[in-house]
Amino acid sequence: EGEKYILVSHAPDSDTWWNTIKNGIALAGEQVGAEVEYRNPPTGDIADMARIIEQATASGPDGIITTLADFDVLKGPISAAVDQGIDVIIMNTGTPEQAREIGALMYVGQPEYDAGFAAGQRAKDEGVTNFLCVNHAIQQPTVGERCRGYADGLGIDLGDSMMDSGTDPSEIKNKVLAYLSANPDVDGILTLGPVSADPTIAALQENGMAGAIHFGTFDLGEEIVKGIKDGTINWGIDQQPFLQAYMPVVILANWDRFGVLPGNNINSGPGFVTKDALTKVEEFAGEYR
Amino acid sequence: MADPIIQMKEIQKHFGSVIALAGVSVDVFPGECHCLLGDNGAGKSTFIKTMSGVHKPTSGEIVFEGQPLDFADPRDAIAAGIATVHQHLAMIPLMSVSRNFFMGNEPVRKIAGLSFFDHDYANRVTMEEMRNMGINLRGPDQAVGTLSGGERQTVAIARAVHFGAKVLILDEPTSALGVRQTANVLATIDKVRKQGIAVVFITHNVRHAMAVGDRFTVLNRGQTLGTAVRGEITPEELQDMMAGGQEMVQLEGSLGGTV
Amino acid sequence: MADPIIQMKEIQKHFGSVIALAGVSVDVFPGECHCLLGDNGAGKSTFIKTMSGVHKPTSGEIVFEGQPLDFADPRDAIAAGIATVHQHLAMIPLMSVSRNFFMGNEPVRKIAGLSFFDHDYANRVTMEEMRNMGINLRGPDQAVGTLSGGERQTVAIARAVHFGAKVLILDEPTSALGVRQTANVLATIDKVRKQGIAVVFITHNVRHAMAVGDRFTVLNRGQTLGTAVRGEITPEELQDMMAGGQEMVQLEGSLGGTV
Amino acid sequence: MADTTDERIKEISPLRRALIRPELGGMVGTVAVFTLFALFAFDSGMFNSQGVMNWSIVSAQFMIIAVGACLLMIAGEFDLSVGSMIGFAGMMIAVFGVVLAWPMWIAILITFVICCALGALNGWIVVRTGLPSFIVTLAFLFILRGFTIYIPQTVERKTIIGGIRDAAEGDWLAPIFGGKIGQPIFQWLGDMGVIGVFERGTRAGQPVVDGIPMLIVWAIALIIFGHILLTRTRFGNWIFAAGGDAEAARNSGVPVNKVKILMFMFTAFCATVFAVCQVMEFGSAGADRGLLKEFEAIIAVVIGGALLTGGYGSVIGAALGALIFGVVQQGLFFAGVESSLFRVFLGVILLFAVILNTYIRRIITGER
Amino acid sequence: MADTTDERIKEISPLRRALIRPELGGMVGTVAVFTLFALFAFDSGMFNSQGVMNWSIVSAQFMIIAVGACLLMIAGEFDLSVGSMIGFAGMMIAVFGVVLAWPMWIAILITFVICCALGALNGWIVVRTGLPSFIVTLAFLFILRGFTIYIPQTVERKTIIGGIRDAAEGDWLAPIFGGKIGQPIFQWLGDMGVIGVFERGTRAGQPVVDGIPMLIVWAIALIIFGHILLTRTRFGNWIFAAGGDAEAARNSGVPVNKVKILMFMFTAFCATVFAVCQVMEFGSAGADRGLLKEFEAIIAVVIGGALLTGGYGSVIGAALGALIFGVVQQGLFFAGVESSLFRVFLGVILLFAVILNTYIRRIITGER
């Protein structure tokens, strides 16, 4: 009772997707009766994130839950925490192999590249031959991996199909419009999260290509769910961030209390969310989904 | 003599640990040119700044037209009829001469109930007034920054005179001026005074002071050494007082009497 | 008479569309005080700026100690021995008096082979020199920004004099000064001149010019009206020339002869 | 004293004189930019009706914030909190209109009041303490962004609040920000074949451009207002004076503090207009809205010929700066340039523009 | 002329006089911050060996860039491209050392040369065109960040390049940036039980803090160097003069342009030191490195009492500002404050610090 767990993410303050994570740990903390904290580097600088993990280690929590956004950078601080007897669970980014290498208990999440690859394969089957990948966080290395995986899954060279869109919705919308009218042969779009997906939906509605162009996206949100429902979006890849946050807290608490631990890593995604199973998603999008 | 238009009573002004004015009292009458003289750092500029609403006096009272007065900022003083040409000019280099001339007193013309800046009027008046002061402008839209120091000084004075106030304060207006412009300014002071306007004139030049002054107040280290009336004091006596009582440098031979 | 230390030959300077100097030639001899006179905007400041390396002349030649000379910047001029006190001062308000005094000429002391700023020496010299000029400082670390305009002017002159150059250029050094400080500056000019240093002295005050000047050059609208030698010209003639040929304002009655 | 000519002034040709104005840099830049893209991206769709609407909207956005930033900059200050203010304003509307479910027009009006008050606070601190606005508004950049993340997180456990479009349904004030005008004209133009119509999808048969968004109307209105205010009114003279030399202006009786505070409020007002238009268009408010917009506003203003240190500039110039910015940004996409190079282009254009403007300004103000 | 006292100057107590210095604000702030956290976060691990090391490293990072920003700001300019320069420098090392596989010391040296040259270019443009450094360095902010994203994207198809630690193995220069000193002492302290030791893993038995990172050594060295340069040398006087009034300084024979360009280079040098230490410690370079660090440097310097407009400030003050910044940032984490509120705190502290500093400066320079 009263254990302290700290979750450290690599996301800048402005990245709205991480909200679900905050809610996930808060709920889990409440349910198991542990104290939970969320921390992130304000600008998304992964080197700053390393300092935060060191800080978290120094404050002596019972466990740290962290992403592995850049293995090189975070290897040192995380293994130092592990070696001091702090239990670590890797969530969201990274791979199970890397998690094992630095001595983490387990991995809960969706390896970005693999998820992108799966998305690419599916899109290929659905007939995509030429794509646009809207990246709203070009400076962050992790999300870009999704584009790379997607391109490889499609078997196309990434080339300059990855757009540095910025985060302003009007700019994203208009950049997408400009790109599509300059490249009429594009028949597939991948967005990397609600920040880029919402304006892209608006763009497609405006130029009338909604439903006519193959549109896949990562992560969920209110608008994305609506888009899936009305057919603008073919599928959303749900990596179930809620699980990524909720599970580690519960697992750590049970490990600390009873010494029980699942024998395997948990792949929270990729799960393709299509029109069919939407009710729950709709209700909790942006909050727990 | 009429009542004084402005009375400064026991004005003190402290800046942090510096006592710039240690109780100075001066009366100014309409139609007189009151010269304020004194050494560098005597507190002349500080004194007139309290008069024109730039500084609030630390203690002391200002009586304007018989009413005790408390200016919150220079705008109040200007509205009350006190126009000031400050030592460190009041011109904006990047703005045109005509915009500068009317700064704070912009002429307006109503169009459809809305007030607009009357540029034609402003340009015309500016050109005229500057020609009267002996400055030939390229045009009213010339930037003040392209004028020489003396030319700028002249614009500032012309402006203060144009908006004919009840009290006109000039802080060393002639210090940067050429002979011709100086003569102009002195003639202007004379003209203004004759219109019944009170002029407060700060200068280091005894001759300029003697030329137009009616009364002379000498400040020294934040205190007044008294006020003298024209004719009751010789230029030499005035000069000695301005030097502030400290012994003068030995200049008798070649340089005496010329300063 | 010795050879001129500096010869300015047909100096022209244009600023964009403005012709500030239209061919001015002046010689300056060691040990003389050469007064540069003229109306506002005549080009005096521009002229001495070409002499002190601030401006490059558009055309014309400068000969210094018999050698044609081409200053890239003021530092070269200072190194060659030309010290200048500019009209718009050369003081940094936020810096202490002593740092200002030695700006560009910092005294250094070697410690372990490295050069360090010698603060003790700088402070001592500054206090001494300022006391000689009649300014009482609170301390050498007082910021220049807390001095009055006249006090700052005095610091600038004291500095130029201290670093005894071959040519000392003073651009309206007395315009903001009180009587005592003016007397001091004139005495200083006199002293410096007697040491064989050439002084170029710009002023609008005929009396100041007559007090110390050996020769007088009058500029008008970017051209020279000729050079007169002391004794060959009366103050009245000089005054007329300075007014630049345009007819004088009518001041004969009360104001005549006083400017 | 009668000679009105001065032989020391060289002739300037009347043409040159007419051209030499603060906006010149912006005009040259605009022409250059359009020429360039007409050459390299003409058949990319950049100049068909849809393409034109595309970069017009982006430019209009920049214009809205540039007008505020321009007047403020001429008044001698600048505001780094514009971007955060945009995020904050959007979030306020969402909180009032969606979370508290107040009528949308009340939410919008209250947001305007709050944001203008924050602008006034910014200005008040600047004029009272005499601190540089860089520092004060940098502090507000952080403070407002912090609250923009914190508030929705606390009240809704979300950082994007959606459903604003639904909440605004039937409201009288919302369409003034989020609507379009001139639909009949565009429909007619579409029918006439002047502008294309959708060939497929849900909107087949409708014109591809079906109206002028209010965003553009707001941009034009603000530009006209700003331009007249600056050049044709007494207050405009005060703005120049306050920025040129606050001390001198104050001594001349210009209420400098009032002018500066009002300009901070106007900047906040423009940021709020931007935010309201955006949330009405997209239907959601996010904690990440407006990032870096403060720089984009300043860049547009500076490209348009204003002086960063105040006292000089023009609203028309700022509007042209915003247009250049918008056209370049979108044009690079049309031209198919690798998108991460956009920043490089932006930096280079900024440099060239300011160097050109400096040259022009030197000529105007006489080489100082 | 003999009286050396002036009856018009009120007495100032010697104590007050000794206290009133540019650093005072920083000192007061430091004491206040430590007191606060000692009260509210004492048992959070903030003051154990690991905690101390944590905020020391963060502060040292700020200090390294603050020293450069401080001298540059005193010289009258500032540099918004510091953050982009950090990212760019790191990426250069990765490109030379990993992609091209040159020996690491060559990669480091070439990176220093390139970055200092870019700093000089910044400075050269500023002094040649007379443009405000805000604009010029803002352009470089975009240009350098653009290249930092574009280059790895083009050569490696990623925005992150790893493997630097392996490439630096056995290099003679790399440990000067990425190493640690004083290990024996810390080992001894660990053995004595003064500081904790690892409980498990390959490093079991070793102290948790096993040396002072070179980062901290660099920070201290740069502070000492900067402080001496500024206060005790001729060049330091020139820095003050260049920032106080460039024209006046130039007229007095100070080589203002040279001073400014050198200070831009020094700022770039500090940014590069930061970057090299970072990539050597973490082994990878990313396009996200250094984001917003330019503001953090400026904030630290301003908290430390320097004047944004130049001519006034102190390196010690800037170092204290960096310390305050680092301690507050990490301390808020230790104290468990909601992370989105961090920015709010930062903004408020910044405001308070500058107001305090302004008050102090007014006293020093006499109320102008």
Ligand SMILES: Nc1ncnc2c1ncn2[C@@H]1O[C@H](COP(=O)(O)OP(=O)(O)OP(=O)(O)O)[C@@H](O)[C@H]1O
């Ligand atoms: N804002 C201020 N803060 C601090 N001290 C000041 C301030 N203004 C003036 N002083 C000091 O007050 C004293 C009087 O200054 P003031 O400018 O009034 O002198 P002045 O008589 O006008 O001198 P000058 O003839 O040189 O213009 C000086 O010692 C000056 O340093």
Ligand SMILES: Nc1ncnc2c1ncn2[C@@H]1O[C@H](COP(=O)(O)OP(=O)(O)OP(=O)(O)O)[C@@H](O)[C@H]1O
């Ligand atoms: N940098 C410059 N750019 C443009 N014009 C200039 C510049 N400097 C001076 N001028 C112009 O050159 C002319 C001569 O100016 P200068 O300052 O040399 O006059 P001056 O004789 O020193 O006048 P004063 O007695 O008023 O100081 C003036 O008309 C001025 O406007």
Ligand SMILES: [Mg+2]
């Ligand atoms: Mg004075």
Ligand SMILES: [Mg+2]
């Ligand atoms: Mg001059």
